[in-house]
Amino acid sequence: MPEPPFQINLRSQDIHAAAHLTGQSTLAAAATVLTARARTATLSVSSIIIPERSTAEGILIKSTSLVWDEIVQALGDDWTLAYQLTPEKWEEIVAGAFKKAKYDEVTLTPRSRDHGRDVVAIKRGIGCVKIIGSVKRYAPGNLVEYDDIRALLGVLSGERDASKGIITTTSVFRRA
Numbered sequence: 118m119p120e121p122p123f124q125i126n127l128r129s130q131d132i133h134a135a136a137h138l139t140g141q142s143t144l145a146a147a148a149t150v151l152t153a154r155a156r157t158a159t160l161s162v163s164s165i166i167i168p169e170r171s172t173a174e175g176i177l178i179k180s181t182s183l184v185w186d187e188i189v190q191a192l193g194d195d196w197t198l199a200y201q202l203t204p205e206k207w208e209e210i211v212a213g214a215f216k217k218a219k220y221d222e223v224t225l226t227p228r229s230r231d232h233g234r235d236v237v238a239i240k241r242g243i244g245c246v247k248i249i250g251s252v253k254r255y256a257p258g259n260l261v262e263y264d265d266i267r268a269l270l271g272v273l274s275g276e277r278d279a280s281k282g283i284i285t286t287t288s289v290f291r292r293a
Contacts, residue, residue, distance in 0.1 A: 207254035255288035
């Protein structure tokens with residue numbers, strides 16, 4: 118299989134060294150290293166998740182990277198770090214979580230023309246579960262609105278083989 122043209126070499130040692138030298142958290146150091154490398158290369162999903170191949174729906178995820186583990190650990194220690202991630206990186210974190218949960222197929226859809234689906238996760242076994250994920254990386258105070266929920270319901274009604282829809286957010290849902 119050919120290597121994707123969008124890979125960046127990001128080593129855990131680089132992140133830890135940057136964190137040590139700058140006194141930043143691991144997540145902030147990772148962002149600094151990624152930003153520096155992005156100036157000389159095209160950055161994409163290969164920094165947090167490891168792509169298997171492109172499909173008609175998007176990028177099929179092979180596994181998560183060590184960076185994913187570091188970021189999730191940092192988020193567990195300080196949730197406010199989630200607001201420093203770009204929406205694209207938040208989608209990668211969520212896709213990686215489905216892969217870590219042993220879903221058989223996890224697809225990260227393209228940023229545009231994704232038909233309201235950011236992540237599609239399939240688990241096979243006795244029957245098949247297909248989850249359509251809508252990922253919202255909102256700032257604090259920016260609530261997930263009813264229209265966001267209605268939009269996902271519309272997507273689910275068009276996906277006859279979908280079992281359920283999940284909205285994953287850094288924010289909270291508007292109360293009724």
